[in-house]
Amino acid sequence: MPAAARETANSRTRLLTATIDLVRAHGYAATRVDDVCAAAGVTKGSFFHHFASKEDLAIEAARQWDQGASHLFSLAEYHRQPDALDRLLGYVAYRKELIAGDIREWSCYAGTTIQEVHETSPAIREACAVSIENHLLFLRAMIEDVLREYPAGVTADSLATFMQAVVQGAFVMAKARQDRQAALDSIDHLYRHVEMLFPRSTSKKRRKPR
Amino acid sequence: MPAAARETANSRTRLLTATIDLVRAHGYAATRVDDVCAAAGVTKGSFFHHFASKEDLAIEAARQWDQGASHLFSLAEYHRQPDALDRLLGYVAYRKELIAGDIREWSCYAGTTIQEVHETSPAIREACAVSIENHLLFLRAMIEDVLREYPAGVTADSLATFMQAVVQGAFVMAKARQDRQAALDSIDHLYRHVEMLFPRSTSKKRRKPR
Numbered sequence: 001m002p003a004a005a006r007e008t009a010n011s012r013t014r015l016l017t018a019t020i021d022l023v024r025a026h027g028y029a030a031t032r033v034d035d036v037c038a039a040a041g042v043t044k045g046s047f048f049h050h051f052a053s054k055e056d057l058a059i060e061a062a063r064q065w066d067q068g069a070s071h072l073f074s075l076a077e078y079h080r081q082p083d084a085l086d087r088l089l090g091y092v093a094y095r096k097e098l099i100a101g102d103i104r105e106w107s108c109y110a111g112t113t114i115q116e117v118h119e120t121s122p123a124i125r126e127a128c129a130v131s132i133e134n135h136l137l138f139l140r141a142m143i144e145d146v147l148r149e150y151p152a153g154v155t156a157d158s159l160a161t162f163m164q165a166v167v168q169g170a171f172v173m174a175k176a177r178q179d180r181q182a183a184l185d186s187i188d189h190l191y192r193h194v195e196m197l198f199p200r201s202t203s204k205k206r207r208k209p210r
Numbered sequence: 211m212p213a214a215a216r217e218t219a220n221s222r223t224r225l226l227t228a229t230i231d232l233v234r235a236h237g238y239a240a241t242r243v244d245d246v247c248a249a250a251g252v253t254k255g256s257f258f259h260h261f262a263s264k265e266d267l268a269i270e271a272a273r274q275w276d277q278g279a280s281h282l283f284s285l286a287e288y289h290r291q292p293d294a295l296d297r298l299l300g301y302v303a304y305r306k307e308l309i310a311g312d313i314r315e316w317s318c319y320a321g322t323t324i325q326e327v328h329e330t331s332p333a334i335r336e337a338c339a340v341s342i343e344n345h346l347l348f349l350r351a352m353i354e355d356v357l358r359e360y361p362a363g364v365t366a367d368s369l370a371t372f373m374q375a376v377v378q379g380a381f382v383m384a385k386a387r388q389d390r391q392a393a394l395d396s397i398d399h400l401y402r403h404v405e406m407l408f409p410r411s412t413s414k415k416r417r418k419p420r
Contacts, residue, residue, distance in 0.1 A: 169379025
């Protein structure tokens with residue numbers, strides 16, 4: 001890639017990354033294009049070269065968020081576990097590992113943005129919802145694997161929704177209490193929920209991926 | 211109360227109610243004082259008679275929200291159940307009943323506002339957090355009653371936080387999917403979680419308050 005094209009790609013990525021950071025910290029409406037440009041070290045002229053509007057920027061940021069999340073979760077260690085239930089519990093344990101540093105670093109761009117713009121910007125809500133739906137698809141596939149081996153009276157869809165709700169709610173509680181422990185406690189209960197829902201037969205050796 | 215004083219009290223209450231409605235629909239930053247006045251049918255002069263600023267309004271709205279929630283949950287039917295576990299399950303079933311109508315009608319003013327202003331307005335976050343803490347206290351007391359009769363390896367504090375996280379996350383998921391079923395599914399799983407956590411001895415007659 002020629003240097004100029006690389007610089008253009010870089011400034012676009014920097015603008016998207018700055019948007020994700022600032023919206024998670026300040027919300028969508030309170031985040032100004034000027035602040036995004038300043039954080040990204042990009043001129044406003046360059047901004048309008050890449051994005052038609054602040055709404056367009058937020059939509060593209062949702063796509064970048066989605067790609068980043070897909071990449072992160074698909075490459076994670078727990079996929080190597082041979083047992084489906086170990087993989088699902090490993091996923092929950094990994095969600096807990098990700099809760100480190102400032103809240104703005106580990107909360108969800110898609111969830112917080114939907115919370116705010118669900119009525120005011122259907123286009124942004126939709127782009128963020130795609131990211132959440134993709135994660136639900138990923139979770140559903142893991143849960144379907146578990147249900148084949150450990151039958152339980154739940155659907156993969158409803159359990160995936162619940163698991164995602166716990167994670168989203170854990171972020172809200174950590175923001176309310178200004179303490180990541182609230183999020184960690186919530187995810188510990190989710191881990192226990194999965195364990196209780198799919199009790200292992202006593203013949204199987206139980207492994208704790210946590 | 212003289213008519214003029216009653217009218218003053220009414221306009222204050224109308225402004226707070228309009229704030230709760232508008233912020234749940236549009237978020238805090240996007241809600242303008244002019245919109246609140248128009249929705250409440252109150253002049254801007256009257257607004258500034260009651261509130262020093264939009265931030266002051268949002269703080270007072272959090273207090274009104276807290277009082278409304280305390281009133282609603284303390285008077286609910288499930289408190290009449292003689293068994294502590296029936297009361298806790300009755301609470302969860304009641305949370306489900308409350309999910310009716312438009313999302314803006316049943317989502318949480320405190321949770322959605324904290325999600326947005328957690329870094330930008332510590333004073334509003336604090337007022338909303340008080341409302342959430344009061345609900346956690348109320349939940350903890352119910353859970354402590356259950357733990358005395360049905361011991362389980364959890365603390366009342368962590369379970370209360372988890373239950374509140376599920377409810378907050380259920381709202382986010384319903385907004386993402388534009389479907390209240392996502393919230394209902396999440397709360398069904400919470401019901402099941404409480405049932406699994408506190409298995410009744412077979413000698414006790416099992417009642418389903420749902």
